[in-house]
Amino acid sequence: MRSAWPSVAGNSAIGILALQGNVPAHARMLARLGRPARPVHRPADLEDIAGLILPGGESTTLSQLLQGNDLDQAIIDFARHRPLLGTCAGLILMSSDTGDARVAPLGLLETQITRNHYGRQRESFIATLEGGSFAGLRAAFIRAPALRARAPLEVLATHRGLPVAVRQGRHVGCAFHPELGQDTRVHEYWLDLA
C-alpha cells in the first residue's frame, strides 16, 4: 500500500482518499489509464490534484476518520471546483442522506441511501449492468447500498430497475465497485468529466 506513489508535478494527478478502504485497486485502475495517483490523508493533500476518489471501505469508519482529520469540510470545499468519484462507501459519504446517524453525509449528490440494501456478505453478487453508459460491465456489489435517484441526478447505470451509478454535475457515484475487475469504463467516463 505504501509503494508506488510516483511524485508528480502539475495538476494532472488524481487524489485517492487514503484513510481506510481499497485504495490500491483505484490506484491500479488509474495506472492502467496512465493517470498519476496520490494518497489524500489530510486537507493539504487536496491542493494540486485534479479530482478525488472516495474508495470502497466501511462508511462508518471513513466518516469518523474524515471528521477526525478535518477532511469533511475540506472535501466539500474541494468539490465546488473539482470532480469526485465515490464507490460503494464513497457513494454513501457523497450522498445528501446516508439514512444512518452513524455516517455523516457530505451532501455532494442529492440522493438518499439505504446501507447494506441487499443484506450481508452472503447476499453480495456480481451482475452484468443492463442499460446506460456502462451496459455489459461486470459489476461487483459487496454489501452494497441502494440509492434513490431524482433530479438533478442523472442515472448512468441500472441493475434490476434500481439506479446503481449516478452523476450530478462532475460528481459520479457507484453502488458497485468499478475498481475491481478489468473494465475501466467508469473511471474513463469520470476522468473525461474532469
Add this chain to the structure above:
Amino acid sequence: MSWNLASRLEADDFQLKRGLAEMLRGGVIMDVTDAGQARIAEAAGAVAVMALERIPADIRRDGGVARMSDPALIQSIQQAVSIPVMAKCRIGHFAEAQILQALAVDFIDESEVLTPADEEHHIHKWDFSIPFVCGATDLGEALRRIGEGAALIRTKGEAGSGNIVEAVRHLRRIHTQMRELTQLDPGQLMSRAKTLGAPYELVCYVAEQGELPVPNFSAGGVATPADAALVRQLGAEAVFVGSGIFRSEDPAERAAAIVRAATHFDDPAVLAEVSHGLKGAMPGLELGELPDAQRLAKRGW
C-alpha cells in the same frame, strides 16, 4: 471441481470474497464478546468486529476446549452493528463453519485461538460462499490456506498475549520469503514450492507479483497504537485486535486511538498524539516463559 487454481482465484465467487477483504484494508477488526462492546467498537471506527464468547486472553486463562460461539451471541452482535461481523470456528471443524454460514456471518475465521478439531486437515474452504480468513506463520502456510480457498491471510502472532513479538516474526518471515521468491528464476520455483510445502501455481504467482493473491493482515498481540503502526509499517494491510482493547482499562479511547494509528501508521506526530494519556494497556505475557504446549500459533500447519 476444477484443479486449475488460477481460474478459481479469478472466478466470480472468489472475487466477491477477496473484494470484501480488500474493503477492510487500512482498518481495525476488533474482538467483542457482547452487543455493547460491538457498539463501542463500531463507534470507535472498527471496520468489522469478531464475535466471540471469550477473548483470547480469557480462553488462555480458562483452559479447556474452546469452541464456536453460541449463535444467539453472534446474532445479538449482528443486530447491534452495521459493520461486517466475523466469527471463529475451530481448525478443520467444517460443521461449525456451516453453522456460521447459515447465520450469515460476513467472514469466518478458521482460528487457532479455538481448540483444533482436526490436526491433519484444515477446512476445504472452496465449499463455502462466505469468505474465510486463516492465520499463517510463514509463506508456505499462507499459500496452503489460500490453496484451500482462504480469501484473507493474517499472521497468527500469539493471541491473547498482549505481546507483539510473534506477529512481527511472522510478518517479517512472510515478507522476506516473498522477496526471495521474486529473485528466483522460473526453473527454481518447483523446488521452492517443495521446500515451502506450497501449491506450485501460488508460488509462481508470488514470484511474479511480489505479493499474496489475497490481502495480508496482522493479528496476535496488538495492544497499543504503536503496535498497530509497527505491523502496518512491516506490511500488514490491516490489523486485528483481540484482547488488546477490551482487556485494557480504557476500551473506547484505546479503540479509537488504534483506529487512527492504523490509518496514520507512518506519521509519528499523529501516533504520539493518539498514544498520549491512554490508561493501562492489557498486562501481557513474556513469551519466553510460555511453554510450547500453550502456544496457540503452533496449532494448525
